[in-house]
Amino acid sequence: MEAPRGVEVSATKGTMKISSRKxxxxxxxxxxxxxDANSIRLENLPLGIYSASTGEAFRKQVVYEVCVCPSGKMYLSPAESVSTCQAMSSICLWS
Known part of the structure; x- marks a missing residue:
């Protein structure tokens, strides 16, 4: 869709669903x-494993942070007092 002054698509009642095979x-x-919504859900994000040192991984983690790779790919990482997002995460390297 193209328009010289913008395009608005709305569903005043019910749900609007956009799906794509690719x-x-x-x-x-x-x-x-x-x-802009009361809640925004990002489902099926991969889970990255953070380890502060070799062999130390957090297994029972309840709170996660959303991380963004340089490519724009997003993943979850265990939340700590400082960010555990790693640009060299294996998830980022395989994007």
Whole structure:
């Protein structure tokens, strides 16, 4: 869809569902992408294993942080007092 002054798609009642067999890309060349809702769910994110030192991994973790690789791929990592996101995570390297 293209329009000289913008496009609005809304569902005043019920659900709006967008699905794609392959990639779904949202792009704003001069503005921002705003996700405005009471809750935003990111399902099926891979779980990265953080280890502060070799052989030390946290197995029973309840709280996670969302990490973003340089490629834009997202994954979960155990939350600590400082960030456990690692740009060299195996998840980032395989993106």
């Amino acid at each position: 990639d779904l890309q949202l792009e704003s060349t001069e503005g921002e992408i705003l996700l």
